[in-house]
Amino acid sequence: MVVRLGLAARSATIFWNCWRAGFEISLLTMKKLIIFDLDGTLAESKQPLTDEMALFLAKLLAHTRVAVISGGALSQFLKQVVSKLPVNANLAHLSLLPTSGAALYEFQHDDPSNPLGTSWKKIYEERLSEKEKDTIESAMTIAAKETGTIDFKAPSWGERIEYRGGQVTLSALGQEAPIALKKAWDPDHAKRHALQASLAERLSKFSVGIGGATSIDVTKKGIDKAYGIRKLCELLHLTESDALYIGDELGKGGNDEAVYKTEVATCVVENPADTLRTIKTLLTSA
Numbered sequence: 001m002v003v004r005l006g007l008a009a010r011s012a013t014i015f016w017n018c019w020r021a022g023f024e025i026s027l028l029t030m031k032k033l034i035i036f037d038l039d040g041t042l043a044e045s046k047q048p049l050t051d052e053m054a055l056f057l058a059k060l061l062a063h064t065r066v067a068v069i070s071g072g073a074l075s076q077f078l079k080q081v082v083s084k085l086p087v088n089a090n091l092a093h094l095s096l097l098p099t100s101g102a103a104l105y106e107f108q109h110d111d112p113s114n115p116l117g118t119s120w121k122k123i124y125e126e127r128l129s130e131k132e133k134d135t136i137e138s139a140m141t142i143a144a145k146e147t148g149t150i151d152f153k154a155p156s157w158g159e160r161i162e163y164r165g166g167q168v169t170l171s172a173l174g175q176e177a178p179i180a181l182k183k184a185w186d187p188d189h190a191k192r193h194a195l196q197a198s199l200a201e202r203l204s205k206f207s208v209g210i211g212g213a214t215s216i217d218v219t220k221k222g223i224d225k226a227y228g229i230r231k232l233c234e235l236l237h238l239t240e241s242d243a244l245y246i247g248d249e250l251g252k253g254g255n256d257e258a259v260y261k262t263e264v265a266t267c268v269v270e271n272p273a274d275t276l277r278t279i280k281t282l283l284t285s286a
């Protein structure tokens with residue numbers, strides 16, 4: 001893991017890559033809010049949390065507030081994260097930010113008006129209209145053809161274009177493609193960068209970002225993980241420096257990069273096993 005101070009302290013930034021060297025990571029201390037990316041951080045792409053991860057996430061929820069922010073829809077968060085948590089997990093401490101921060105959900109007891117039939121209440125959603133969705137979909141089709149990256153006539157694993165309310169996602173191989181194929185599709189990011197550049201040119205009124213290993217996410221202009229984190233801190237009456245963000249794609253062009261626009265401290269992890277070690281370290285400092 002690599003821990004980095006928030007923006008305000010960045011002039012004195014110290015990079016710590018001490019885990020493998022066996023040193024204590026003194027920068028990694030418990031915060032009032034711990035924010036996680038989902039795929040590649042808490043779980044493998046679109047897979048549920050492991051039992052051990054679910055257990056330690058519940059331990060973290062007993063100590064502090066936790067948020068999960070990722071490109072998936074709310075249903076994906078419920079399936080991958082919430083359904084795996086132990087029954088006694090403190091869900092009142094958990095915030096869910098699907099579609100890269102275009103929406104925020106909080107757990108609410110006894111909310112019969114909730115149309116989802118669950119206890120998760122929508123706090124906001126920067127929803128794309130049907131017309132905007134159509135504009136984005138046709139741009140995606142053209143960009144895929146122009147860049148030669150996706151052949152829409154070839155079979156796919158599920159839908160290639162998915163409308164998730166606040167976001168439209170283009171998945172090169174389809175939403176349900178096997179992880180091994182996803183990882184092998186664009187290891188150097190070249191195809192996604194080509195798609196992103198082509199789409200950004202066509203969709204100047206929207207934000208176009210790299211999503212997962214095979215996907216591009218389009219949201220309203222200015223909607224990204226930084227936006228979601230700012231809205232969440234506002235809601236919780238916390239300053240951004242009260243929060244720590246943990247993600248696997250904080251590098252240039254990665255889908256966590258927008259987080260650097262905020263004041264939150266960051267911690268880069270390599271995979272869910274690294275995240276688990278990070279949570280255990282946080283708990284020892286609590």
Ligand SMILES: [Mg+2]
Pocket residue numbers: 037038039040041247248249
């Ligand atoms: Mg990730």
